[in-house]
Structure formats: C-alpha cells, structure tokens
Amino acid sequence: MTFTGIEAWWWPFLFILVAGWLATDSWRFLGVFLGGRISEDSEVLVFVRCVATALVAAVVASLILTPGGALADTPILLRAGAAMVGFAAYLAAGKRMIVGLLVAEAVLVGGVLLG
C-alpha cells in the first residue's frame, strides 16, 4: 500500500488523509482533550517533545546532506557549512531567526557564484 500503489485518482488523497491529516490532527485533538488536565511540564510530554525534536532534526540533516533538486548539485561542504555558519549567526544575534536564514543563504549563494 504505497503512495503510487493504487491506480485511482482518490488514493493519493486518502493516503494523505490517513498518513498525514489523521497522524497529525490526532495529536492536536489529544492536546485539547488534555488541556487543563495535565501540565505541559509533565514527564510524558518532555519525552514526547524529545522524540519529536530528534525526528525533525534527523529530517533537517537529510534535507541538508542528501537534498533533492538544485541543492543536490552544490558541494556538500558548502551546504553543511552554510547551515552551520547560519546557525552560529542566529545564536550570535540573540536567537533571531531572520539573521540565521539570511546568513546561511548568503554563504550558499556566494559559494555557488564564486565556485
């Protein structure tokens, strides 16, 4: 039962609803149900945040190290370097996201144009 496994126009949408919408909104609905009943500092929620954060971080690593499209044609050291310099700039600027984004982009685009 893969995304392209069933040749019907509705299958990709059903796939997105089950694997995407249901898998996501269930957590939101659980949050409403629990809201006011448990503290957001409770141990279960700390664990949940840890697992989800590690998983998203793994996604970030793959988006940088093994990207698709035009980013795949840039040198891996340039991509990783741009991300690291951008993150360092974000921290140095007092956690300002826009600084991190702009610096990373500048390093990447500069590197491509110079290389």
Add this chain to the structure above:
Amino acid sequence: MSGGAAAGPPESHFGWYLRGLREVVSLPALILASSFVGFAALAQGAGFTLVQVVFMTATIWALPGMVVLVGAVIAGNGLFVVALAVALSSARLTPMVVSLVPELKAERTRPWVLYLLSHFVAVTSWVVAMHKVQTVPRDFRTSWYGGVGSSLVMLNMAVVTVFYLTARDLPPVLSAGLLLLMPMYFLTSLWTSAREAASKVAMVLGLVLGPVCAALVPGFSLLIAGLAGGAAAYAWHRLQARRAPT
C-alpha cells in the same frame, strides 16, 4: 477581564477575527511562507501534483510532518510506516496545544470550537499566539486565534500554488537557495521554541543520528533516529534532574 477601554480595539468577534488576520503581515509569517516555498519545490521534485500539495498544506498544516511524508513516500514506504513516521514527527504538537488551550478558553467556550482551532496549531502560529494572546480580551481570544490560524493557512496555500507552478523555471542558484530555507527554518525555530535543555540535546542527537541511521538502516532511518535520539535525550534529562533536583 473584558479589557475595559484599552486602545479602542473593536469589541466584537468579527473585529478581533480581523485583527487576527492582520498577523499574516509579520516577520514570522514571512519566514514561514519562505519555507513553504522550499516545500513546494521539494514536493514538485518528488512528483506530487499541485492539487495534492495544496491538499497536504490545508489538511496536515505542519511542515515537519509534510516533509516527513514526502520523504517517506520517496523512500517507497507503505501507508503504515509513513503514518507512523508522520505521527512521531507531529507528536510535538500535543504539548503545544496543551499549553495554548488554557490561554484561549473563556468561560463559555464550547469544546468543538477548541478542537476546530487546534488544527491551526503549528510552530509559527503557536509562537505568535503565546506571545500576543495576553493582549486580547479573554472573551475574544478564540475569534482572534481563528483569524491568525486561518490567514496563515490560506496565505501558504497560495504561496505553495504560485511556487509549485514556477519552481521549474527558476535559475538553479535561486532554487538551491529556496531548498535551504526549510532546513534553516526548522533548525532555528526548533531551537527557539525548545522549552527545556533536553529538547536541545534531542536536536543535536537527531542531527547526528539521522545521517548515521540513513547509512545503516535506510528506509526506517527517521523512525529509528527519532526514537533513539529522543530516548537518549530523555535519559539525559532524568539524569540531570537526579543530579540537581529543582
């Protein structure tokens, strides 16, 4: 509680809904939109149709989950594995909703309103809401957040449409730059919204374990990196708590 005579904001539900809509013109919204541009490019490259990409944006409305879904589909995983990976990446929404609900709820708020509004909770609208909700009179907070959430969803459905259609025609340097926006957005927004040090440990572990698992167990690398990295970070959290009880 009902604000009294503040700076003369409209004391109607529709008025506060409109004020919520206005949050779409803000720096966080701009950064979010730019990472949806990256998502449109990613999904287009992966072979998703325009309608599917817009449908994902509206129904999932959590960029990490959407990227995980695209990645798992590319890896050729079946429905169950994809759903599990998306569910693990979206589990962080529960604690966010748990902390937001008491802020939104007024005395007479009906539960279905909160369930409906919870769909809008994702990193950006949550950060905006936690930051500004105190400035909204309690009776109008659900209307206001409805404006914040729905405007962000609609903006990004439009953004995704425009850039899906143009992604192929962009110069390579530009589209490479667009594809870097999303990981940078995740890196910085995860670090900004991390509540406890353990989340930051989890982030570093995930960054390292992701590529390691991708080499060792391709196909299930996200699941394993998430579970192993998360469990290790939580173990660290418990150890810290035992060493320095607070």
